[in-house]
Amino acid sequence: MPPRASKRKSVPPNSSSVTSSDGRSVSNKAKTKGMEKVDRLFNTYANSSLGMIDPEGIEALCADLGVDYTDVRILMLAWKLKSEKQGYFTREEWQTGLKELGVDSLSKLKKALPELEKEVEKPSNYEGFYIYAFRYCLTEEKQKSVDIESICELLNLVLGVQFRPQVDSLVEYLKVQNDYKVINADQWINFLRFCKEISFPDLGNYDANQAWPLILDNFVEWMREKQS
Amino acid sequence: MESKTIDFERGWDHVYKGIKQLRRILEGLPEPLFTSGEYVMLYSTVYNMCARNPPHNYSQQLYDKYREVLEEYITSTLSPSLRGKRDEFLLRELVKIWVNHKVMVRWLSRFFNYLDRYFVDYRSLPALNEVGMTCFTDLVYREVQTNIKDAAIVLIGKEREGDRIDCSLLKNVLDIFVAVGMGSMERYEDDFEADMLRDTGAYYSRKASSWIEEDSCPEYMLKCEECLKKERDRVFHYLRSSSEVKLIEKVQHELLVTYIDRLLEKEHSGCRALLRDDKADDLSRMYRLYCKIPRGLDPVADIFKQHVTAEGTALVQAIGAASNAPGVQEHVLLRKIIELHCKYMAYVTDCFQNHNLFCNALKDAFKVFCNNTGTDSSSAELLATFCDDILKKGGSEKLSDEAIEETLENAVKLLAYINDRDLFAEFYRKKLARRLLFDRSANDDHERSVLSKLKQQCGEQFTSKMEGMVTDITLSRENHAAFEDYLRSNSAAHPGIDLTVTILTTGFWPSYKPCNLNLPTEMIKCVEVFKGFYETKTKHKKLTWIYSLGTCNLSGMFDQKTIELVVSTHQAAVLMLFNTSDRLSYSEIMDQLNSTHEDLVRLLHSLSCAKYKILSKQPDTKTISRSDYFEFNSKFTNKLRRIKIPLPPVDEKKKIVEDVDKDRRYAIDAAIVRVMKTRKVLGYQQLVSECVEQLSQTFKPDIKAIKKQIEDLITREFLERDEENPNTFKYLA
Numbered sequence: 001m002p003p004r005a006s007k008r009k010s011v012p013p014n015s016s017s018v019t020s021s022d023g024r025s026v027s028n029k030a031k032t033k034g035m036e037k038v039d040r041l042f043n044t045y046a047n048s049s050l051g052m053i054d055p056e057g058i059e060a061l062c063a064d065l066g067v068d069y070t071d072v073r074i075l076m077l078a079w080k081l082k083s084e085k086q087g088y089f090t091r092e093e094w095q096t097g098l099k100e101l102g103v104d105s106l107s108k109l110k111k112a113l114p115e116l117e118k119e120v121e122k123p124s125n126y127e128g129f130y131i132y133a134f135r136y137c138l139t140e141e142k143q144k145s146v147d148i149e150s151i152c153e154l155l156n157l158v159l160g161v162q163f164r165p166q167v168d169s170l171v172e173y174l175k176v177q178n179d180y181k182v183i184n185a186d187q188w189i190n191f192l193r194f195c196k197e198i199s200f201p202d203l204g205n206y207d208a209n210q211a212w213p214l215i216l217d218n219f220v221e222w223m224r225e226k227q228s
Numbered sequence: 229m230e231s232k233t234i235d236f237e238r239g240w241d242h243v244y245k246g247i248k249q250l251r252r253i254l255e256g257l258p259e260p261l262f263t264s265g266e267y268v269m270l271y272s273t274v275y276n277m278c279a280r281n282p283p284h285n286y287s288q289q290l291y292d293k294y295r296e297v298l299e300e301y302i303t304s305t306l307s308p309s310l311r312g313k314r315d316e317f318l319l320r321e322l323v324k325i326w327v328n329h330k331v332m333v334r335w336l337s338r339f340f341n342y343l344d345r346y347f348v349d350y351r352s353l354p355a356l357n358e359v360g361m362t363c364f365t366d367l368v369y370r371e372v373q374t375n376i377k378d379a380a381i382v383l384i385g386k387e388r389e390g391d392r393i394d395c396s397l398l399k400n401v402l403d404i405f406v407a408v409g410m411g412s413m414e415r416y417e418d419d420f421e422a423d424m425l426r427d428t429g430a431y432y433s434r435k436a437s438s439w440i441e442e443d444s445c446p447e448y449m450l451k452c453e454e455c456l457k458k459e460r461d462r463v464f465h466y467l468r469s470s471s472e473v474k475l476i477e478k479v480q481h482e483l484l485v486t487y488i489d490r491l492l493e494k495e496h497s498g499c500r501a502l503l504r505d506d507k508a509d510d511l512s513r514m515y516r517l518y519c520k521i522p523r524g525l526d527p528v529a530d531i532f533k534q535h536v537t538a539e540g541t542a543l544v545q546a547i548g549a550a551s552n553a554p555g556v557q558e559h560v561l562l563r564k565i566i567e568l569h570c571k572y573m574a575y576v577t578d579c580f581q582n583h584n585l586f587c588n589a590l591k592d593a594f595k596v597f598c599n600n601t602g603t604d605s606s607s608a609e610l611l612a613t614f615c616d617d618i619l620k621k622g623g624s625e626k627l628s629d630e631a632i633e634e635t636l637e638n639a640v641k642l643l644a645y646i647n648d649r650d651l652f653a654e655f656y657r658k659k660l661a662r663r664l665l666f667d668r669s670a671n672d673d674h675e676r677s678v679l680s681k682l683k684q685q686c687g688e689q690f691t692s693k694m695e696g697m698v699t700d701i702t703l704s705r706e707n708h709a710a711f712e713d714y715l716r717s718n719s720a721a722h723p724g725i726d727l728t729v730t731i732l733t734t735g736f737w738p739s740y741k742p743c744n745l746n747l748p749t750e751m752i753k754c755v756e757v758f759k760g761f762y763e764t765k766t767k768h769k770k771l772t773w774i775y776s777l778g779t780c781n782l783s784g785m786f787d788q789k790t791i792e793l794v795v796s797t798h799q800a801a802v803l804m805l806f807n808t809s810d811r812l813s814y815s816e817i818m819d820q821l822n823s824t825h826e827d828l829v830r831l832l833h834s835l836s837c838a839k840y841k842i843l844s845k846q847p848d849t850k851t852i853s854r855s856d857y858f859e860f861n862s863k864f865t866n867k868l869r870r871i872k873i874p875l876p877p878v879d880e881k882k883k884i885v886e887d888v889d890k891d892r893r894y895a896i897d898a899a900i901v902r903v904m905k906t907r908k909v910l911g912y913q914q915l916v917s918e919c920v921e922q923l924s925q926t927f928k929p930d931i932k933a934i935k936k937q938i939e940d941l942i943t944r945e946f947l948e949r950d951e952e953n954p955n956t957f958k959y960l961a
Contacts, residue, residue, distance in 0.1 A: 211912030
């Protein structure tokens with residue numbers, strides 16, 4: 001940046017604030033004020049002894065937002081908040097997340113949900129969200145895989161809108177097969193790849209000689225048998 | 229020698245006289261030959277005309293005169309004699325004048341020799357004999373070259389048809405072609421050879437097209453062989469050796485390459501038929517003819533492979549369909565396969581000179597049908613049973629040692645074609661254990677010989693456990709001697725029963741179910757005594773007793789006579805219960821013995837429902853039920869004084885297959901880790917093929933099994949899938 005000619009006190013280039021008489025920048029003031037509102041909102045739902053929002057709190061939040069507890073938008077919110085533990089929001093997560101969303105009240109949060117949906121569906125974010133959804137289910141320490149039931153629900157939730165026919169067939173298969181009782185992260189990520197790359201329902205371009213997980217090889221075999 | 233300048237005219241006059249004399253000699257006129265004195269004079273004259281300073285140096289003029297003389301000679305004397313002549317006459321005349329020309333050039337060059345020494349080099353001019361050659365080429369050769377080429381080719385054609393021709397004439401003519409090239413073979417190749425080859429090609433093309441219609445494959449091949457031989461003779465007799473390769477190639481192309489498919493596929497006499505009818509000579513000829521042709525043997529090897537595969541498959545199916553007793557059937561199958569192998573191995577060695585293509589064809593063919601027995605038992609199991617039958621007592625007593633060795637050798641060779649080599653090892657090990665432990669092995673030497681053959685074929689790791697087993701038996705015998713010494717010196721410790729213990733090193737031997745059988749007190753004492761002895765030898769090892777593998781000799785005090793019963797330890801434990809009770813129910817026996825139902829049913833069946841009824845059962849049905857009662861059958865008798873009561877072994881097949889599958893999972897896991905540790909990053913397909921390669925000595929892994937292990941390794945965080953390329957894996961250190 002070329003140096004300014006003026007002799008005024010130099011201002012950091014990207015700030016839009018102006019120094020006021022008492023020396024503190026206005027944006028700081030605004031920040032603190034906004035934080036207060038967000039914090040208050042947090043406290044409404046938080047479990048005071050834990051210091052964070054627990055499942056009950058989330059349920060209440062959902063009720064107030066007019067969204068079902070199992071709705072995918074709550075999962076998206078968790079993703080936006082970068083929530084680590086399923087069913088809990090920490091104060092930090094809440095603060096950072098709501099700030100990212102640019103909301104500080106319940107009504108604003110409600111209005112922000114459709115935009116959040118669009119944001120998640122952007123190709124650059126979608127895969128990250130998809131992977132997040134799986135990790136969010138790893139509730140136990142050192143847990144690496146998720147049981148079939150939960151996976152089926154998750155598939156419905158996360159991929160159901162975009163890939164309805166694939167999800168229906170896949171869920172049906174997962175329920176009848178016996179080889180796998182749990183699904184790991186590698187298999188999970190490949191479900192998405194499968195939906196994106198493989199033409200359905202003809203499965204014409206699926207090649208079992210490639211490194212697809214065995215469960216998908218078996219799924220394709222099962223589908224082909226059904227179709228013949 | 230006069231050393232003075234000469235006037236050109238005078239000098240030339242002298243030389244020219246000499247030349248005229250030379251011509252007369254060449255014409256055959258009665259003319260005396262040159263004396264050495266005359267020769268020296270001529271030479272000197274030339275010398276004197278050249279070795280001078282200008283203007284008395286006539287080198288250039290003499291050089292030109294030399295050429296003139298020659299040209300004049302050729303045009304006046306040589307060329308005319310060629311005109312009007314054709315064919316063989318032309319050739320003869322040409323050779324004659326060529327000879328004359330050569331003589332002329334030689335003598336002239338001698339006269340004019342001094343020019344060659346200095347003048348020629350000094351002026352970078354062609355040497356005298358070169359000039360001579362050029363004259364001949366320009367004035368004679370060019371005019372007649374086409375005609376002599378045609379005439380020569382005609383002669384060759386006649387010879388091919390069987391006429392006798394003048395070979396030395398042809399040779400001389402071809403020498404001219406070469407000479408005219410003046411150091412290079414260009415004239416020979418361009419002016420003669422090219423057309424000769426073309427003509428050859430056309431000739432054989434005609435012949436081949438009619439022969440292929442009329443002749444059988446062997447007849448055709450015989451003709452080919454003869455033609456090739458004759459062409460080689462041709463080269464030897466008159467063609468230049470440089471023509472051989474091109475000539476043979478041309479002939480081979482027309483006769484063998486063009487018609488290879490039609491020849492090999494001839495219905496009643498082609499390659500398939502020859503194999504079917506065991507025509508070894510014809511097949512050898514086929515090999516000889518095609519082995520020099522690039523890729524010529526490929527179709528032959530292919531047909532060979534198909535034939536052997538078909539024979540093998542038919543054999544397997546035929547024996548599968550025949551309704552012999554199982555066991556016999558399978559033995560026959562293996563014997564037949566071995567016969568087939570020997571037969572076609574002989575072909576590979578004798579007819580096909582052990583060529584790689586045919587060795588591989590044989591291998592591939594056998595791999596196809598050796599793995600598909602069409603019975604319940606895998607070929608690995610069949611082969612192990614086959615070996616067991618030969619090696620156990622009563623198995624092959626009728627055969628000589630050599631015959632046994634040969635059969636075993638052939639059997640081991642078959643192992644190379646079986647995919648599940650590790651399954652074979654497991655079955656073999658199980659059967660070896662039974663042979664060793666129940667003293668059923670017919671001959672120690674044969675046992676050891678098989679192990680060394682297996683080691684040679686499959687590597688040390690394959691046989692290390694089995695060799696350990698054999699060593700254990702030997703060691704146990706030594707151990708037993710020590711045990712007997714111990715008993716002698718500790719007579720109080722003697723259990724009162726003769727006891728032999730065989731110690732097995734865990735890991736070498738197949739795994740056996742441990743059992744918690746309650747032994748009779750007499751046996752318990754034996755166990756304790758041996759434990760005491762063993763502890764004096766070593767404190768570091770733990771003994772686990774496997775009673776299911778033991779045998780026991782009991783004296784059965786029957787009413788009529790005492791009979792010695794040879795039974796298994798478990799059977800003995802059951803029988804000894806009746807020393808203290810007259811009558812026992814199934815459940816009572818169960819309680820006292822602490823056996824499993826499965827085992828107990830088998831035991832009781834062998835003692836009460838089989839050939840020898842040592843126990844009588846109530847009710848007297850054919851099967852054991854849990855409500856049965858048993859009594860010692862004192863009425864039992866037999867004409868023998870000693871009988872063996874067999875206990876049919878449990879079918880271990882399922883367990884063996886399970887064990888091998890488990891081992892394979894470990895092996896695949898280890899192979900994947902080994903490969904990825906070295907490569908760090910590798911594509912899926914390459915990873916699979918390298919694993920298959922690594923494991924190929926032992927078994928042929930299922931691709932799905934490899935995929936499953938890769939996934940397992942991903943879960944265990946040894947590998948991860950590459951984010952950019954989902955078909956590539958990375959090793960996580």
